[in-house]
Amino acid sequence: GDSVTQMEGPVTLSEEAFLxxxxxxxxxxxxxxxxxxxxxxxGLQLLLKATKADDKGSNKGFExxxxxxxxxxxxxxxxxxxxxxxxxxxxxxxLSGTYKYIFGTGTRLKVLA
Amino acid sequence: xAGVSQSPRYKVAKRGQDVALRCDPISGHVSLFWYQQALGxxxxxxxxxxxxxxxxKSGLPSDRFFAxxxxxxxxxxxIQRTQQEDSAVYLxxxxxxxxVPGVGYTFGSGTRLTVV
Numbered sequence: 001g002d003s004v005t006q007m008e009g010p011v012t013l014s015e016e017a018f019l020x021x022x023x024x025x026x027x028x029x030x031x032x033x034x035x036x037x038x039x040x041x042x043g044l045q046l047l048l049k050a051t052k053a054d055d056k057g058s059n060k061g062f063e064x065x066x067x068x069x070x071x072x073x074x075x076x077x078x079x080x081x082x083x084x085x086x087x088x089x090x091x092x093x094x095l096s097g098t099y100k101y102i103f104g105t106g107t108r109l110k111v112l113a
Numbered sequence: 114x115a116g117v118s119q120s121p122r123y124k125v126a127k128r129g130q131d132v133a134l135r136c137d138p139i140s141g142h143v144s145l146f147w148y149q150q151a152l153g154x155x156x157x158x159x160x161x162x163x164x165x166x167x168x169x170k171s172g173l174p175s176d177r178f179f180a181x182x183x184x185x186x187x188x189x190x191x192i193q194r195t196q197q198e199d200s201a202v203y204l205x206x207x208x209x210x211x212x213v214p215g216v217g218y219t220f221g222s223g224t225r226l227t228v229v
Contacts, residue, residue: 032214032215034215041222042222043116043204043221043222043223044156044204044206044220045220046215046216049215049216089155089156091155091215093215098161098171099144099214099215100146100161100169100172101146101148101156101215103157104155105153105155106153106155
């Protein structure tokens with residue numbers, strides 16, 4: 001079945017450091033890909049999305065490119081801030097059947113001042 | 114309302130007790146999803162409603178889990194004879210019917226169920 005694999009955390013960075021969180025997927029067909037963020041005590045929030053190969057999703061300085069050849073959707077940010085500390089989830093939706101998310105296990109990011 | 118509201122926010126149940134978790138979706142949203150998020154894991158799909166119709170319940174882990182949405186708005190997830198492995202955060206999400214799949218989904222803050 002469809003699945004998403006994320007790098008394990010926690011990831012601890014200093015403020016202004018470069019961030020990469022790896023995500024790879026297995027799916028039939030051409031899924032849509034997403035990154036969600038979960039701040040402490042809050043609900044999941046959509047961070048960015050890409051719906052076809054080579055699409056780049058971007059938001060709040062974060063970006064990720066849909067790479068069909070490597071089945072990857074790595075999240076990057078050039079300069080992290082303390083306020084970026086959260087848990088990040090990579091997810092896919094397969095366009096056949098129910099539009100349900102398949103989530104990765106999440107990666108906790110901690111940014112130190 | 115402005116967002117998806119879930120209640121209660123926290124629930125402690127004794128093993129064997131029945132529980133009911135409520136989700137108030139955004140007004141007018143036809144699609145409603147329930148997910149289960151175990152500690153340290155990503156959310157896992159439980160069930161999907163379009164209006165009052167339950168179109169997919171393939172993720173419900175056992176026949177102890179039951180969900181309903183009788184009037185196509187508020188939904189209730191019921192767990193009978195709770196077990197310790199049911200301890201998790203239960204998330205509800207709603208969306209409008211149109212648009213790119215996955216975009217326009219709003220998640221609630223969840224109900225944290227602890228079975229003791």
